Amino acid sequence: MKLIYEKSVKGRIGFSIPEDSFDEISVDIPEYAKPHKEYDLPEVSEPDVVRHFTKLSKLNYGVDDGLYPLGSCTMKYNPKINEKLANLDNFLYAHPFAPERYVQGSLQIMFELGELLNEITGMDKFSMMPAAGAHGELTGVLMIRKYFESKGKPRHKMIIPDSAHGTNPASSAMAGFRVVEVKSNERGGVDISELEKIMDEDTAGLMLTNPNTVGLFDENILKIADIVHSKGGLLYYDGANLNALLGIVRPGDAGFDVLHLNLHKTFSTPHGGGGPGAGVVGAKKELIEFLPSPIVCKNEKGYFFEFPKNSIGRVRAFYGNFSVLVKAYAWILSMGPQGLREAAETSIINANYVLAKLKDYYKPAYDRTCMHECVLTGKEYKKYGVKTLDISKRLMDYGFHPPTIYFPHFEPYAEETIMIEPPESESKETLDSFIKAMIKISKEARTKPELLKEAPHSTPVGRLDEVKAVKNPKLHY
Amino acid sequence: MRYIPTTEKQKEEMLKEIGVSSFTDLLKDIPDSVLLKTDLNIPGPINEQKLTERIYDISKKNADFFSIKPLVGAGAYRHFIPEVVKTITAREEFYTSYTPYQPEISQGNLQSMFEYQTHIAKLTGMNVVVPSIYDGASATAEAVLMAMRLSKKNKILVSSLLHPHYLETVRTYTEPHKTEIITIPYKNILTNIENFEKNLTDDVAAFIIQSPNFLGGIENVSEFARIAHQKNILVIQVIAESLSSGILKSPGEADVDIVAGEAQSFGMDLNFGGPYNGYLASKMKYIRQIPGRIAGETTDKNGNRGFVMTFRAREQDIRREKATSNICSNHALNIVAGNVYLSLLGKRGLKSLADLNFKSAHYLRKKLLDTKAFSGPDYPFFNEFILKSDKKEETIDLLMKNGFVPPLDLSKFYPELEGYLLFAVTEIFTKKDLDFIAGLFSR
Amino acid sequence: MGYKIPEELKYTKNDEWLKVDGEIGTVGITDYAQDKLGDIVYLEEIEKGKKIKAGETLTTIESVKAASDIYSPVSGEIVEVNEDTIKDPSIINKDPYGKGWIVKIKIENPAEIDKLMTPKEYSEYRKE
Known part of the structure; x- marks a missing residue:
């Protein structure tokens, strides 16, 4: 075109x-x-x-077009009313330097959203400032850094599981930490004995996604928290997969000290082709003073900005991705307590259903029940010359967005991975047609591997030459 | 719940297929002591009608901002946004999709990124454009980290007329890296070039200058770049009001190395501070150290043109702790907004609009000075300027009473500028509006 | 999968090879490494004359789907850089042990050579 x-x-x-x-x-x-x-x-x-x-x-595929089962991305339905409410004139035209008494409505949304999230996660105070998950991680680990500095005992290492998303080590490095990797055990969780060995008094803490990127709840969470806390460390919760826990577990009750949430995942705000989302950060009491400034507070006169005394400072020019906050606020109120729990339950059932129906065709990375996403592998099809990439490309011909592939990766369990997250807004009929397509593709892989290797056949363009794009860079017209 | 299609009966069928008798069997990995035993204590569920009323009511607690126009900018500018920008960004294919991991079904987003990169490349005179970093402040901080990686030095010079919130963000991002930050004072509302020269030492990684600067001043960026380059120091230009690029010399022409910009003026609402859209641009030779997603042109297996995310090996999912940055999700939908906006305006539109902003601001300043209620320095500016009012509080009150968001009180950022106000004037004000404003001060 | 592992070379755990020629050692990456990386598109420039210690990062190599550091197998001074591979790193995919060599190092401490893996050990180490 x-x-x-x-x-x-x-x-x-x-x-x-x-x-x-x-x-x-x-x-x-x-x-x-x-x-x-x-x-x-x-x-x-x-x-x-x-x-x-x-x-x-029309060359794009969105959630409104069909199943978008990208693992750890929680591509759920984006309610239409929320778009309208985020676009009310009084919100849209509010200038960030307007006097506080002119923006009481905007501040109320920010404050009340924080209160709702406190209850949902078991934390004590939220900052709405970070723009995305990775931005929230950076904010959170900078707070951890400052926490130890303020005690006069700076710490220099951060432990990250090998199953973690790449942003965790990247954020820790940006915050000046040396990254120490902890291996996963054969059940897909953190290897406790190794964690015990590497956790020491120069280690600031551990960043954990739970359920982790293999879709498993770390059954040793309390032991993990003990090990980290007993050496004075802090536990960071990466909220990428919170959808599985809504109304079931609160990270704050499981020992986490600071966390970020991806409002564009769990809380239904649209992904926008890669943003804007929001990576709001929640802290337990001891860490509130380090939150980025300003934060929204309330007294008898109304809502106002406050500047936490040991704040890490600003991580952007203004207060947050406000329109995204309105959408998340609207979603939580629409769902209510039972609705939130139903979202988590349905997403867990959906993922286990897909796992049960597909495990005979694509070997699961770990043969256990999963949480809100399941990780299968395409290992068996290598002998037909078919890679997981080919399987995922073929799915487009059946009208589906492919799942996340090649992540997570750790041998020997999780190679050639296919990570499927079917959120609560997907019906059983949709899942059944997806399952049918996946089974059909597994047969094609055996009998007509060429069909997969050349796929997709029905998209606006075919497979693109990524090597050429780097070797002869053309980055503008 | 209307967002969840699965019925109770279907749930049972599915649990049976899974091979468990009840949902709780799926939670056996979770220690009992952390399982919630009661419902969350939050309101709801509330129906769509009630929700609409509730949030509408909350919005009413804000000022009637459509009518109350801002005389303040300072990094957030109210410009008119053509409806087409809204129509296009409200298309589900743009706003409900995600990062173009699968280029075959994401050409809409990828081509739009490529087109927008082209717009920004033309306006900045740079060859590499990262179309979305969260905002101008975080883009500036990323530019500083990038310059430190390129030079392997950690001292930076920053103009004191960099947006104070941007500077604060730079401090937050660089704090773990032992960065020494030296601020260069200003003189006549422009960065002091003599002081800058005095501070140029071999251990300096980069110099950061905003133009138009925080007080609206148009800096002589070419001259700063010429001097800095004699010492092999990288020059980062920050552009907080990108509309200025409609009439000002491009950073590329001024021989700037890295540009960190805020594109909010290109079709994005004020939205109480976000989401806006930062961008980074640089000379081609720095591409391996620039953070963030870039689209590139290539061909598919049949030789047709197509676009992919390229130079991916810089990114966190491949390089983990050695990545150029942790950034992945950005403000992609605002790339579409910016692309539509700049396409609508085109060369003539952008130039005329920038020119109109320039003239409107100069008109108001002249009118306000004529009232004798204000005084202030003469300096070259774009669409923001500072004036001193001897009765600052009264001036602010008067403007608020008459239906304006007042200009920015500068004393909280620059104590020496007590009594000074930072005004912004854009095309949303007609000549009549501006005459009315000035009229408030002439007895 | 049958990767080539020439008999006359020494190997590291990070898949570099070393060819010793008197006091000069030539360094490259193995057939296994180039296959795992896929189409190599970039090799970071290397400073000639620089002194390097065994195990230190020599340079960085990138394909479209991966990036990794190349470590020096031995300590010494970098006396020659293969500018042809820097210019067109895809040579490494085609000929990892020949034209795809990366640098020559004047070996400071020959004892370090003995710490490297023999072809047999490396073959065992990278057995599929």
């Missing part, structure tokens, strides 16, 4: 420029700041733009 630049016709415009009635202003920009080169943005009319982007949109 043509680029917007290739549709440009000299003289066209898609914008009505307001009248310029300032002829009397003769001031000019200084010589040193005048451009010598002209830039040429495309020249297109409003209908040109609408057709172009409508056509582009």
